[in-house]
Amino acid sequence: MPTSPPTLADVAERAGVSRQTVSNAVNNPGLLREDTLVRVQDAIAELGYLPNRAARNLRTRASHLIGLRINPVQEGTANALMDRFVHSLVETSGAVGYHVMLFAGDGENPLAGYDGLLRSTTVDAFVVTDTYLGNPQTAWLAGRRAPFVAFGRPWDDPSAAHPWVDVDGAAGAEMATVHLIDKGHQRIAWIGWRKDSFIGEDRRSGWTRAMHAHGLSTTALACRVEDTVSSGGEASAKLLDEAAPTAFVCASDTLAMGVLHTLYLRGLAPGRDIAVIGFDDSQVAQVVHPGLSSVRQPLEELAVEVVRALEGLLGHPPHVGPGVLLAPTLELRASG
Amino acid sequence: MPTSPPTLADVAERAGVSRQTVSNAVNNPGLLREDTLVRVQDAIAELGYLPNRAARNLRTRASHLIGLRINPVQEGTANALMDRFVHSLVETSGAVGYHVMLFAGDGENPLAGYDGLLRSTTVDAFVVTDTYLGNPQTAWLAGRRAPFVAFGRPWDDPSAAHPWVDVDGAAGAEMATVHLIDKGHQRIAWIGWRKDSFIGEDRRSGWTRAMHAHGLSTTALACRVEDTVSSGGEASAKLLDEAAPTAFVCASDTLAMGVLHTLYLRGLAPGRDIAVIGFDDSQVAQVVHPGLSSVRQPLEELAVEVVRALEGLLGHPPHVGPGVLLAPTLELRASG
C-alpha cells in the first residue's frame, strides 16, 4: 500500500478527541456521549480506520486466532470431512471476531506444532480434530492449561474436563439399521474398523442396538477391517458367501464403495438386490452411480457448537460447558 | 497457562547478557562470538523462549500470515482440489516462517474480506485461488498494491504484472488425448464447460491440438455443458448416439462420472468398450469402480511455487518473477 494505514491518533486528531476516546468508541461505545460517538464514528469511516491487529494483540495478550492442525489428505479413500467442517468453522468463528490459522501436522511428534504456537502466543486456542485413537494432544494441552475444544469425545478418559463436541455415531448407525429393518431387511451386516478404534466401536454399537431391539441376531454378520476400498470389497464378498446378508451398513463410505464393487462384480443391483449404507456422506457417495445412501454428520452445526465452546473458554471469566453430542442425519439414495 | 511466557529480558538475565544480544542471537546469529551464542541459545532452550508474535509483528510491521479465502464446498460434485493444495501450502509456507490464515468468502462482495485484512494489517499477503472467470479480486488487489500470488493465470488481462502460478490444462487434456490415440482410439469426444470458462477453453484446446496433430477430426465430437454429473451423463449419451465416439476426455471428474453412468446404463464397460478420462484426480476418481483415469494437477509443487513467489514478493527488495506454468500428470486406471 502506498501510505501506511490510519491509526488511532489520526482518527483522534480528525475527530478532535483523544486517542482513548477513539478506542472507547470502538470497544465500549456505551461510554461515550451520543454526539461525540457519532463524530468519532464519522472520522473512522472517513479515514477507513481499522485497529492494527498486532498492536491490539500485544496489548490485550490475545491474538483472536484459532489454531487448527490439518493432516495430509488420505488419497484413495472417500474421507473428506474436513472440507465442510473447516469452511463452517471459518465462517462461524469469523462472525465473532476470530480467524482460523492452519498449521501442519508433524507426523511423529504431534505436539511440536502446538507447543510453539502457544509459547509464541500466536493463537488463543486450538480446535483439535484428530481424536480418533487415544489422544495425546488433548491430555497434553489440558496439562498445559491451554484452551482448546475437541471435535471428538474423550473416549479414553471420560473424566476429562475439556470442552468437546462430537457426533453421535452410534445413533447414526442405528438410524441406518432401523431404516433397513423398516424396509423389511432382517439379515443386515456390519463392516467396521479395527477394534482399537473408539469411533468404530461406537458406530458398531448402534448397529448392534438396533438389531437386538428388533429381535434380530447379529451373529456372524459383522467384521472389522482396515479402512480401504479393497478391504470393504473382500469383507462384503466373504459375508455374502458365509452369512447371506441382504443389506450392509458400513463404518465409512470408503468401505461402502468396496461393497458396491463386490455387488457389481456379482451382478447384484445396489438398493434392489442388496442395500448398502455408508457413513460420512462424502462427495463420493453423492456422485457415484447409483447414489450411495450415507449417514451425514452435521458438520455445520458442529462448527457452531465448537465456536460457542471457544467463546466460553476465552470469555471472562472462562466458562467450560458440558460436552455436546449432535445427531447425524440419514441421506437416502438409490443404494438403500 | 499458569505463568506468562518468558520474554527477551528473561533470557538476557539468565544468560548474563543484554536484551540486544539476545535479539541478535535470534535474528543475526552471525554477529555474536561463538561461545556467547551458545550461552544465549542454552538460556533460550532452558526457558523455552519464543519471540512474542504480536510484539514482533508490531515492530516489524509484518504478520507473517498469508490470507487464503475459502469457498463453500460444492456438494454433488467431485471437486476437491483445495484440500490437497491447502495442505501443501501450509506445509511449505510453514517451513519458511509463514502461516496460512483462512477467511470466508462473502458471496456477493468478494472484496470485503480482503480489504479489512489489509487495513488491519492482519496478513502480509494473499493467495488468490478463484480466478476461473474474470477476477475482480486480482485487479483490485493489484490496484491497491497489495501483495498477492494468484493460483490461476490472468486470463482476461495478459499484461497483468502480478505473480501467478498455474497448471497447464491444455497440456493435460492433450496428454490424455494422445494417450488414447496411442491406444488406437480415433473418435475421441470432448465434454467440457460453458464457453465463458477460460480454464474450460484452455483444456479443450489441448484436446483439439492433439486431435489435429494426429490428423483426426473433431467435428461433432465436442460439447459444452454445466459441471454436473447429470450433464455429463446426458452429453455422453447424446454423443454416443450421434457421433459414435470410442473414448471421452472430460474437463472434470464430475463430468466423467456422468459418462461412467451412461456407460453403465448401456451395459458398456469403461476401459474395455469405451475409454474415459477425467480431470483433477479427485477422490471420486480414485475410489470409484473400476477406477477413473484422470489428469492430476501437481498441487504440491504448485504450492511450493506459490510460496517461492510469496517470498520474492515479501523480500527486500520485493521481487516479482514471471508466471509459472506447471505440467500435470496422467493417472491411469481401468477406465482408460
Added chain:
DNA sequence: GGCTAGTCTTGGATCGTTCAAGTGGTGCCG
C-alpha cells in the same frame, strides 16, 4: 602509546493499542 576492529552494553525511541489513574465540570445532598 595510539589506532582499529570486534564484541558487547546501554539507553532510548518506536510500532499502535489498551489500561489505570487523573482532570475538570456538573449535580445532589446535608
Added chain:
DNA sequence: CGGCACCACTTGAACGATCCAAGACTAGCC
C-alpha cells in the same frame, strides 16, 4: 457551601520486540 459521586474525556505508562546510535572494553598491530 464543603463534600461526594458521577460523567465524559484526557494523560502517561505499559505490552515485548526491534532498531539505532553511542559508548566501553579487549585484543592485536604498527
